[in-house]
Every structure is written in C-alpha cells, then in structure tokens.
Amino acid sequence: MSDHQVHIIGGGLAGSEAAWQLANAGIRVKLSEMRGGGDTTPAHQTDGLAELVCSNSFRSDDAERNAVGLLHREMRDLGSLVMAQGDLHKVPAGSALAVDRDHFSQGVTQALASHPNIAIVRERVDQLPSEGLTIIATGPLTAPGLADSIGAATGSDSLAFFDAIAPIVHRESIDMDVAWFQSRWNKTGPGGTGKDYINCPMTKDQYLAFHQGLVEGEKTQFKEWEDVPYFEGCMPIEVMAERGVDTLRYGPMKGVGLDDPRTGLWPYAVVQLRQDNATGTLWNMVGFQTKLKHGAQVELFRTIPGLERAEFARLGGLHRNTFIRSPELLDPTLRLKARPHIRFAGQVTGCEGYVESAAIGLLAGRFAAAELLGRPLAPPPVETALGALLGHITGGAEIATYQPMNVNFGLFPPIEGRTKKADRKLLYTARARDAFAAWGSAA
Numbered sequence: 001m002s003d004h005q006v007h008i009i010g011g012g013l014a015g016s017e018a019a020w021q022l023a024n025a026g027i028r029v030k031l032s033e034m035r036g037g038g039d040t041t042p043a044h045q046t047d048g049l050a051e052l053v054c055s056n057s058f059r060s061d062d063a064e065r066n067a068v069g070l071l072h073r074e075m076r077d078l079g080s081l082v083m084a085q086g087d088l089h090k091v092p093a094g095s096a097l098a099v100d101r102d103h104f105s106q107g108v109t110q111a112l113a114s115h116p117n118i119a120i121v122r123e124r125v126d127q128l129p130s131e132g133l134t135i136i137a138t139g140p141l142t143a144p145g146l147a148d149s150i151g152a153a154t155g156s157d158s159l160a161f162f163d164a165i166a167p168i169v170h171r172e173s174i175d176m177d178v179a180w181f182q183s184r185w186n187k188t189g190p191g192g193t194g195k196d197y198i199n200c201p202m203t204k205d206q207y208l209a210f211h212q213g214l215v216e217g218e219k220t221q222f223k224e225w226e227d228v229p230y231f232e233g234c235m236p237i238e239v240m241a242e243r244g245v246d247t248l249r250y251g252p253m254k255g256v257g258l259d260d261p262r263t264g265l266w267p268y269a270v271v272q273l274r275q276d277n278a279t280g281t282l283w284n285m286v287g288f289q290t291k292l293k294h295g296a297q298v299e300l301f302r303t304i305p306g307l308e309r310a311e312f313a314r315l316g317g318l319h320r321n322t323f324i325r326s327p328e329l330l331d332p333t334l335r336l337k338a339r340p341h342i343r344f345a346g347q348v349t350g351c352e353g354y355v356e357s358a359a360i361g362l363l364a365g366r367f368a369a370a371e372l373l374g375r376p377l378a379p380p381p382v383e384t385a386l387g388a389l390l391g392h393i394t395g396g397a398e399i400a401t402y403q404p405m406n407v408n409f410g411l412f413p414p415i416e417g418r419t420k421k422a423d424r425k426l427l428y429t430a431r432a433r434d435a436f437a438a439w440g441s442a443a
Contacts, residue, residue, distance in 0.1 A: 006368050008135045009125045009146070009237035011035070011049040013082055013354055014346025014361030015137035016108050019083035021365030023117035027372055031112065032144060047110060047122070048105035050082065053165060056085055057274065058097040058355050065425040067407045068355055071385035072097065074436055075359055078366070080357035081111055081264050091275045092196045094183040095348035098280035100239035128153055128342060133372065137345040138356070140321035147322060149435045153338055161321050161404070164236040166284050167297060168314040169273060169307065174198060177304035178262075185257040197274055198283055200306035201260045201267030207249065210269075210303060214241040214248075217296040220318050231321070231352060231404045236291045246400050254285025273305050284312050290316035323350040325402055326393045333367040334360070334394065339429050343368060349393050352404035359386055359407075360393065379441075383435035 004023055008015045011033030035047040060066035063073040064381040074084045085107040085312045110385035112118050128136070138146060164347045188194045202210065207419030214237060230239060240247050248254075248269070273283035290297060293319075294315045301310050326349045329336060334349070336342040346357040347366035363379075368376035380387035388411040396411065405411070416429045430431060 004028045004119065005372055006030070006133045006135065007032065007129060008137060010137035010139055010142075010346070010348075011120070012137060012139045012346060013050045013102050013358040014139070014348075014364070015135070016050045016112060016362035017080060017082050017358045018135050018137060018345055018365035018368070019112055020115070021079070021362055022369050023112075023115045025077065025101050025366075025373065026151045026367035027117065027369050029118045031118055031120045032123050033120065034122070042207055046102075046105065048102075049120075050085075050108040051105045051173055052099070052354060054100040057093060058099065059353070060095060061097040062095055063233050065422070065427075067385055067388075067409050067412075068353070070429050070432055071355055071359055071389070071407050073433075074380075074384060074386050074440075075153055075355070075362060077436070077440060078362060080358065080362055081108060082362075085111070089278065091278050091280070092193060092272055094187050094194075094196045098274060101276065103278060128339070131341060133341055133343075135343045135345050135361075135368060137364070138347060138348055141319060142322055142348055150324065153336065153339070153342075154324060161231055163317050164230075164234060165314075165316055166285050166288040166290065167301065167312050168276050168284050168317045170311040170313055171198075171281050171283055173307075173309050174200075174273070174283070175308060175312040176307045180261050182258055182433055197286070198306075199258050199260075199267075199272040200273070201258075201262075202253075202269040202271070202305060203256070204268045204331050206303075206305065207253070207269040208245070210300070211241050211245055211248065213269065213300045213303065214238040214292075217300055218293045219296070220291045222292055234289050234352075236318070237288050238290060238292060271307070280382050288316065291318040292316065321347070321404075323348050323404060325399055326350050327395050327397045327402055328399045330394050332390075332394050333371075333377075334390075336366045337365075347404070350397075350402060350404050351389060351393055351406075353406045356407050356411045358388055359389060362386075363390060378439070381435040384432045384439065387435070387439075397443050411443075 001191040005028045008019050008031045011031055015305050019029045021030050051151055060069045061072055085104050088100050091098050091100055099216055113120055119270045166169040179198050179200045183194050183196045186194040191427055219377055253269040255270045260267050273285040274286050276282040278283045297315050334343045343364045345361040349360055379390055382388055382391045385407055389407045392405055392411045409428050412428055415424050
C-alpha cells in the first residue's frame with residue numbers, strides 16, 4: 001500500500017491495536033514488522049503479530065475492584081482487537097484473563113491481514129521517518145539501529161532494564177500424585193472452576209534447600225548492562241531470593257489459601273503453574289522469571305515436589321528492555337515534541353504489561369485518526385483507567401525516576417474522604433465509569 005496515510009513500525013500488541021483502530025476509522029495503514037523479514041528478537045519465537053512472550057495472563061478481569069480489569073472494560077467499549085481476541089481465545093485462570101498464546105497471535109494476525117485498509121510489510125526500519133504520520137510501537141526490544149535514531153531525535157539516551165521470562169512445563173510430565181489443582185482460596189472467574197492452577201507443595205526443609213539453590217545457581221550475566229534496574233513486576237526469581245530467605249515465601253511461593261489434599265494444611269511454600277494453552281498441555285511456572293542458565297534451571301526446578309520428571313517446553317531467559325523518558329518527550333496525545341509527526345505507543349513509552357501496551361496503542365491510533373480526520377480528540381479523563389495510564393506516561397510521573405508502570409489505582413486522582421480499602425476500589429471504578437461514559441460518547 002504505497003498510499004498509506006499512517007506508518008506503524010512494530011507489530012506487537014500496541015502496533016496491532018493502533019493499526020486496527022486506524023483502519024476501522026477508514027485510515028490506510030502500513031504496518032512494518034521486522035520478524036518474518038529475516039530478523040527476530042531474543043525473546044520472540046514466531047513471526048506472528050501480537051506474540052506474547054513473557055506470560056499468557058492479562059491479569060485480573062474484575063472491572064469493579066481492579067484497575068487492569070477496569071482497563072479491560074474500557075478497551076472493550078472502544079472496540080479493542082486485543083481484547084476481542086483475548087476473549088475469544090481465553091483459557092481457565094480463576095478470575096484472571098489468560099489466553100492460548102498461539103491462537104491469540106494467530107487471531108490478531110489474521111484479522112489485520114484481512115483488513116482492506118492494512119498492508120503488513122515484513123521489514124526492519126532503522127531510522128525514524130522524516131515525514132508522514134508515524135507511530136513507533138517497537139516495544140521493549142527495539143532494534144539497535146532504530147533505538148539509536150530515537151536517541152538522536154530525543155537528545156537523550158534510552159533507559160534500559162532486564163526483563164526475564166518464565167519456563168513452561170509439559171502437563172503430562174507433572175506428578176499429580178504430589179501436585180493438585182486449586183485456585184488460591186478456591187477463587188473463580190468467568191469460565192473458572194476454582195481449580196485453575198497446579199500446585200506443587202514444599203516443606204520447610206525443601207524450601208530452604210531450593211532457596212539456597214536459587215542463590216547459588218549459575219546465572220547468565222551481561223556485564224555491560226549490570227547497572228540497569230529490573231522492573232519489579234517481572235523480577236527474576238533468584239533476584240527476589242537474594243533479598244531474603246522469606247521473600248519468595250511471602251511472594252510468588254506463598255502457600256496461604258491452598259489446601260494440600262494429602263495433609264489438609266497449607267504448605268510451607270508452593271510453586272504454582274498456570275495453563276499456557278487451550279488444550280492444557282503446557283503450563284507456565286507462575287512468577288518464575290529467571291536468568292539462571294538452562295542447565296541450572298533443569299537441575300534445580302526438578303527438585304520441586306511434583307516436577308521431579310518435568311519436561312520443559314521452554315526454559316527461562318533474559319532480555320534487555322528499553323523505553324524512552326515519555327513524560328519529558330511526549331505531548332498529551334503521545335506525539336514526540338521534537339517531531340510532532342511521530343507518535344510512540346506501547347512498552348517503548350514505559351508502560352508495563354500486555355494490556356497496558358495495547359491500551360496505549362489504542363489511544364495512539366485514535367489520536368492519529370482524529371488528527372487526520374480533522375476531529376480533535378481530547379485525552380481520556382484521568383479518572384478513567386485509560387486516562388490515568390496515559391497521564392502517568394505523558395506528564396504524571398517524575399522524569400528523573402521514571403520507570404515502567406502497570407495500571408493501578410495509585411495513578412488515579414485520590415478519592416476524597418476516608419473509606420475502607422475495598423469500598424475505595426468500588427468508588428474508583430464507579431467514578432471511572434461515569435467519566436468514561438462522558439468522554440466515550442465523543443471519542
């Protein structure tokens with residue numbers, strides 16, 4: 001499509017969502033994606049658009065008490081492709097929305113490839129375009145050439161931190177005489193059963209030995225990057241272990257709310273696995289992002305009760321994650337102040353999480369469409385999930401300490417008066433509904 005009106009660079013969740021929003025507004029889009037054109041990244045395994053590489057969970061789908069669940073609802077109300085495909089390809093995960101990663105990516109790719117206003121081009125782009133409306137949605141693994149071009153345009157270096165991915169286990173290799181199915185507190189969500197996780201229990205002695213193995217295990221090192229910080233939401237498990245012997249036991253390995261059927265008691269610690277595909281043949285080790293070397297992973301993780309004979313479909317890994325100082329560089333509609341024909345979207349802006357990335361892509365697409373159509377679109381109110389996240393990225397955060405952030409109620413304007421925590425969440429979501437309804441009628 002040589003006569004495209006908007007050029008989107010990057011076919012992850014943000015770029016895919018931006019393309020969908022623009023195309024449905026009647027705008028002709030060129031979507032450039034380097035995977036499938038001879039290039040890839042350290043984390044991706046396919047050339048599919050919107051590939052999920054870290055976890056299959058979109059997190060809580062509770063729109064009444066959870067900020068990301070509220071974001072889900074707002075995106076659905078705006079015709080989000082990512083949410084539509086997520087709903088279509090969901091797998092049981094309690095009250096969370098989790099998806100079959102392969103089917104989800106295939107669904108997004110097919111929807112975009114069949115849209116008459118979208119041309120997908122498999123190519124690597126190494127320079128920021130000098131003209132024409134452009135959306136940069138290259139994600140946390142932006143290719144070095146383009147990253148250098150972005151740095152030159154902004155006059156500042158990109159920030160960077162490590163991001164780790166968790167292992168995936170073949171279901172048939174898990175010993176279910178030891179492990180059992182249960183969601184914490186038997187909690188259920190749409191399509192859930194209260195038995196959506198596989199739980200592998202540990203005694204105190206087993207946990208202490210495992211903790212020691214994490215601390216002492218051989219790890220991948222990237223000396224030239226060692227001074228960059230980790231994002232707290234995707235912290236390698238061995239880094240958490242180094243913070244203290246009980247850190248994991250009160251974090252991803254907490255045993256509360258889980259009843260070991262062999263003892264009737266909560267285990268001292270537990271390893272949970274979450275379904276990773278629709279057929280239930282693959283299970284993701286929850287919270288087990290790691291930079292342990294592959295041999296060390298296999299040896300240590302097979303000491304976990306129930307995983308003694310585990311076969312791994314994928315072992316954990318580590319990759320570099322880059323993002324720009326968005327509060328300093330972008331205007332309220334995600335345009336680069338130094339070059340207003342360019343917008344940024346997704347994780348490269350410093351939002352964190354698949355849903356958040358897609359949400360910022362959705363907004364970038366709508367802002368660009370409004371600009372082309374001569375219908376100015378005000379940013380969503382900060383009382384909404386979309387507006388709170390956008391506000392954090394484009395001015396609400398401290399520039400000097402800017403770090404990736406998931407959507408959370410801490411980004412919203414505070415609720416006046418003193419209320420109980422549970423009631424406060426309901427007040428946030430009720431206020432957001434009203435604000436979104438007023439804004440959405442004009443969006």
